[in-house]
Amino acid sequence: TSLFASDNDLWEKSTLNQIMERKVLRVGLDAGYMPFEMTNKQGKIVGFDVDIARQMAKAMGVKLEIVNTAWDGIIPALVTDKFDIIMSGMTLTAERNLQINFADPYIVIGQSIMVRNGLEDEVQSYKDLNDSKYTVVSKLGTTGDIAAKRYLSKAKLRLFETESEGAIEVVNGKADAFIYDLPFNAVYSSQNPGKLVHLDTPFTYEPLAWGVRKGDPDFLNWLNNFMRQIQGDGTYDKIYAKWFES
């Protein structure tokens, strides 16, 4: 038996090796999180993560397959091999990191608040919202959900399966505030001028990172080196400018 048998075995089982043999990279994401992944008018899933995923597949020399998955079940879907990687604006949290591994973060964001019209004078920070007279909304299982429970424990909390269902409550005056990742709120408020007010100072620290199954150093090594390359050669900046600066 080879001295390196166990190392070879690890590579055989690596998701990266499986992708190369299959000739397809399967990316799990939950569309609806602008500008990272959303469905356009033609019904195609587009966005910042999707463009990076396309570059990734290209660098591997394989085809890209997008697997649209509800947020609530996205980690179990990764763990049970429904796709190879989560590229879905996922915040790297210590709790999630017990279940899955993360590549080095590709962007840092934070939670921000969109309040209903008329509330912008009495609510200027998340601290002002921590009161039982307010109803806040967010998306189930996200860091918005976690932040609301942690920082706004006195407010009433309602959770929705999708971003748009939550945000529309604030537009319609049925909830006082939507707590969510700042990039989403920035796009949403600019698409709905005059319908709500975005308080655009983030109040949490959230690195976003690609999630992979545990026990796969070969895949993680490739991903981190790929990221370093695209961050250095202008590819990342170009894709960033396309989705964040227009």
Ligand code: ARG
């Ligand atoms: N960053 C937040 C989290 O990790 C929300 C991400 C939602 N992503 C999505 N594709 N819907 O909980």
